[in-house]
Amino acid sequence: MVNQVQHTAHGWINPRLYEIEAAQGSGFAIYDIIAGQNEDYVAGVGYDCSSGLGALDGWDLAGTE
Numbered sequence: 001m002v003n004q005v006q007h008t009a010h011g012w013i014n015p016r017l018y019e020i021e022a023a024q025g026s027g028f029a030i031y032d033i034i035a036g037q038n039e040d041y042v043a044g045v046g047y048d049c050s051s052g053l054g055a056l057d058g059w060d061l062a063g064t065e
Contacts, residue, residue, distance in 0.1 A: 031056075031057065033054045
């Protein structure tokens with residue numbers, strides 16, 4: 001979505017996602033999943049093995065909102 005909106009190829013986005021999370025925390029483009037679980041892991045505040053950084057909002061990442 002970010003590549004389409006910005007008409008460019010950003011490549012591997014994971015390092016940038018961790019930079020955003022470290023600088024701004026959850027709430028801008030990254031929404032922490034704090035409840036629920038999968039077969040092996042329980043979600044909690046911050047990074048966890050069930051949801052990673054959380055849910056991404058591609059429109060915020062692309063700068064359209």
